[in-house]
Amino acid sequence: MNDGARILLVDDDPSLLRLLSIRLSAAGYQVKSAGSGEQALAVVPQFQPRLVITDLRMDGLDGLALFDSIQQQFPGLPVIILTAHGTIPDAVEATQRGVFGYLTKPFDGQELLSAIERARRLGGGWDTAADQLEDWRAPITTRSAAMEEALRQAYLAAGTDANILIHGESGTGKELLARAVHRASRRAGNLFIAVNCSAIPEALLESELFGHSKGAFTGAAQNRKGLFEEANGGTLFLDEIGDMPLPFQAKLLRVLQEREVRPVGANRPQSVDVRIISATHRDLDQAMVDETFRPDLYYRLNVVRLELPPLRERREDVSLLANRFLGEANARNGRQVEGFAPEAMELLVSAPWPGNVRQLQNVVEQAAALCTTPIIPAGLVQRALRQDLSRILPLADARDKFEREYLTDVLQITEGNVSQAARLAGRNRTEFYKLLRRHCLEPELFRSQGDD
Incomplete structure (x- = not known):
């Protein structure tokens, strides 16, 4: 049929x-x-x-x-x-x-x-019945051709067990897409577990992902399954994979190759059947050049690559998303705000949206919470755009910002002397140069005109 x-x-x-x-x-x-x-x-x-x-x-x-x-x-x-x-x-x-x-x-x-x-x-059977029901992609609202193409590729990839790497700016909905892939896959009846790699301290990553045995370290009072074992038969989503510490990347690569994990302190490995979906907003190609990300791990993770467009490249979705978020805010808060004034919607559609869909959701929720009329006026949207809570940066972005400003300060203090700057930063010259390349900082620009 x-x-x-x-x-x-x-x-x-x-x-x-x-x-x-x-x-x-x-x-x-x-x-x-x-x-x-x-x-x-x-x-x-x-x-x-x-x-x-x-x-x-x-x-x-x-x-x-x-x-x-x-x-x-x-x-x-x-x-x-x-x-x-x-x-x-x-x-x-x-x-x-x-x-x-x-x-x-x-x-x-x-x-x-x-x-x-x-x-x-x-082509996977052209499961148009699934297209019509669209249960697998129900949380994703779009009429953008670029987004539809990403969803089409995601649906095809979901029918396989290939590892998927989702690339997109912060706030574009990478976890939302990963969950959609899981729902469309044969693993949908099992667990989907999300892990933010930038939020777990390096010392705890191995125990968190691989588990540990009783007595493996101080405080390990009992055996504990890691997230790989918890997700057995299902999907493990590794968010912000680009922030994973380099020493741990080798351990993750071994798990992907051998399809087994060894809990900390255990003598025997445990077999696992897990589909890996990873995501990042970083340029992993540049990270490999900078030697902060292993190429062999990259190729293991990047079997299928899905690109999520930023909101500024899918402005036709802004009104759809804004009305959806307004409906959700009404349901949560017991309000009956009916919609946006035309001028308010124009502001939303034309805004730059550096924080993407997450920022739009915050702006709509703030405007809806302060609205005292049936229609949200332009003034409330303008105020919400100025005071948007999403300007509080994600931890990884805040760390990048601090690192760049710190390096700039050190170079200014030492007038571009890399040896002195590296000593002040407590890093050797090789590591310091990698940091400078990562943030596109040139020591020469900080030197006095009389210096060679």
């Missing part, structure tokens, strides 16, 4: 478009047509097709050029190419570039339906 799965048809021949639309609609698919490659690229973000079927030879953007553009913007979206000019070189080029299917006109209708069914199976 096709359950209305969406297919985009692209051809500059209107009669063929009509014929294919009738045939595929009769087979139960939801079909949309585009008369050119350029029109198809404009349709894809809104229509969100599961498959694109395109003619090869078209004026302007031809079938292969359309395929290349689709793969850049919507990687993984399968494309079938139809052509009346079928040659072996064309077919070889198309398949080498990753085109899913290649059929020569005139083609047999059953042959096309068979190719579509193959794309359906390889």
Whole structure:
């Protein structure tokens, strides 16, 4: 059963478009047509097709050029190419570039339906019933094409056991997406456990994640399971993985390789079956260059990478999110605030949102709490934006800010003398240079003009 799965048809021949639309609609698919490659690229973000079927030879953007553009913007979206000019070189080029299917006109209708069914199976079955219920992604509110693409990739990845790395700025909803992946996976009936790697002191990380035996250290009065064992059969979410201390990264890598953990003080390891989803707002590629993150661990974690766009790049979602947060605030506080004045919504939509969705939620809650009228006025939104509580930085960001300001002060005191600055900071020169590179600080800028 096709359950209305969406297919985009692209051809500059209107009669063929009509014929294919009738045939595929009769087979139960939801079909949309585009008369050119350029029109198809404009349709894809809104229509969100599961498959694109395109003619090869078209004026302007031809079938292969359309395929290349689709793969850049919507990687993984399968494309079938139809052509009346079928040659072996064309077919070889198309398949080498990753085109899913290649059929020569005139083609047999059953042959096309068979190719579509193959794309359906390889695409995770196109579970449109799950798309319609959308239980797995219910907490995520969006109409952004970029966010929808991230969700599409997340849903495909959820059907596997591949480790996932979610990258996005603070406040974009990385844990929300991780929980959605867990709900869409075969592990949904087991535990989802979230760990903030920047919030656990280095000395406690091993015990917290791997557990410990009775008497392993002072205060270990009994055996204790670690979070890996607690999450056995389920999903372990390692948030802010970029803040994990370098010495502990080797221990985590071994667990991922061996699929077993050894509690602190224990003689025997314990087998674990855990799906790892990690997240970070840091640039881990730069962290590897700075030697603060192990490349071998990075490649273990980064099997599937999901990018979450910042709120400033999905402004079409601001009004949806603001109204959702207002409804949630009303329910919690027993209020009946009905909505936002037009000027208030304009302020929300045009705000820069450095704190992303988390900041928007704080602003809406503050404005709703202080509102004494049925509609939130622009003045309350403006006040909330100025006094937003989310300006209290997350611990990792606050640590970065302090570190950068500290290094700047030390360099100013020593006039850019790295040896002196390193001694004051209690670090050797190599470590100190790594810190400077991490914060893009150049000692030369702090030296007096007379210095070499």
